[in-house]
Amino acid sequence: MVGQIIRIHGGFAFVRDPDTGKVWTALRRGKLAEEKILVGDLVEFSPLDEERGVLEKVLPRKTELYRPPVANVEQALLVFAFTEPDPNFKLLDRFLVLSQSAKIKPIICFNKLDLASPGLYQEERRAYEEAGFVFLAVSAKTGQGLEELKRHLSHRVTVLAGPSGVGKSSLLNAIQPGLKLQTAPVSRKTGRGRHTTRLVELLPLDIGGLVVDTPGFTSLDLPDIPPASLSAYFPEIARVGAGCRFSDCLHQAEPGCAVREAVAEGKIPRFRYQHYLVFLGEILERERRKFS
Numbered sequence: 001m002v003g004q005i006i007r008i009h010g011g012f013a014f015v016r017d018p019d020t021g022k023v024w025t026a027l028r029r030g031k032l033a034e035e036k037i038l039v040g041d042l043v044e045f046s047p048l049d050e051e052r053g054v055l056e057k058v059l060p061r062k063t064e065l066y067r068p069p070v071a072n073v074e075q076a077l078l079v080f081a082f083t084e085p086d087p088n089f090k091l092l093d094r095f096l097v098l099s100q101s102a103k104i105k106p107i108i109c110f111n112k113l114d115l116a117s118p119g120l121y122q123e124e125r126r127a128y129e130e131a132g133f134v135f136l137a138v139s140a141k142t143g144q145g146l147e148e149l150k151r152h153l154s155h156r157v158t159v160l161a162g163p164s165g166v167g168k169s170s171l172l173n174a175i176q177p178g179l180k181l182q183t184a185p186v187s188r189k190t191g192r193g194r195h196t197t198r199l200v201e202l203l204p205l206d207i208g209g210l211v212v213d214t215p216g217f218t219s220l221d222l223p224d225i226p227p228a229s230l231s232a233y234f235p236e237i238a239r240v241g242a243g244c245r246f247s248d249c250l251h252q253a254e255p256g257c258a259v260r261e262a263v264a265e266g267k268i269p270r271f272r273y274q275h276y277l278v279f280l281g282e283i284l285e286r287e288r289r290k291f292s
């Protein structure tokens, strides 16, 4: 049978039969004991008895993420809070680059709407929507926006990503109380989350689909992409960049750059362009080190 690894824990992998929902404990033998397996991997599997079976083969991965380490995810729910903790838009833009370059569709989700003053981050929201991203505003506490969130999660394999304490586990509990995921208040002293979720696990949803709740994290390396392809992950920059004088324009200080002109005219949001320049600097620096 073909199943999916939903959890790796204590040296065991747990395989779910997608047809029945039954979960087996998988033994790894021979060559497979050495091979890397990830949560989300689709595997060929032979049952030994009622509870256990043997992994025969890991099927080719459609997508692969390194942090969190999961395979075959279709979309990433990038969760931030309107406040407690305040959102970090540079980190959000990093996630956007990372997920798009891994061919995983990003969905931006801002939680704790109940704590937000009216109109908070309205401009940023418009910027992301005009660039072409989905932006959801929700509250795990009051239930606002959760029906729309469910529509996006239903029948998809989704990884949740975002800093500790923004309410990733709370959102999943609100959508499906039976999950009973552990949550914890943001630390009063540091204003940050406490890294409550530790295990990477695929959870089946009653509405169809699977989600991976992940531990929060706050720093990320950019993927190893050539400098010229960074703008592809900033759709509003890529669109305007087609009009630059030089086809290899990196939109830094080149003459005839349509992107810089559009930023000056307010047609491209300045904060997005600034993040683009920061990331470009990091990628160029890495290239220099590679070839020096």
Ligand SMILES: Nc1nc2c(ncn2[C@@H]2O[C@H](COP(=O)(O)OP(=O)(O)OP(=O)(O)O)[C@@H](O)[C@H]2O)c(=O)[nH]1
Residues within 6 Å of the ligand: 111, 112, 113, 114, 115, 138, 139, 140, 141, 142, 162, 163, 164, 165, 166, 167, 168, 169, 170, 171, 182, 183, 184, 185, 186, 193, 194, 195, 196, 197, 198, 214, 215, 216, 217
């Ligand atoms: N006011 C308000 N509080 C919320 C909301 N969602 C979550 N919280 C609170 O925020 C705190 C952190 O929630 P968690 O769900 O543990 O956050 P997390 O993102 O899973 O954190 P890690 O597992 O550490 O990455 C808890 O005290 C929640 O009760 C919300 O919509 N509104």
Ligand SMILES: [Mg+2]
Residues within 6 Å of the ligand: 168, 169, 170, 182, 183, 196, 197, 213, 214, 215, 216
């Ligand atoms: Mg959590």
Ligand SMILES: [Zn+2]
Residues within 6 Å of the ligand: 241, 244, 249, 250, 251, 252, 254, 256, 257, 258, 259, 260
């Ligand atoms: Zn340019």
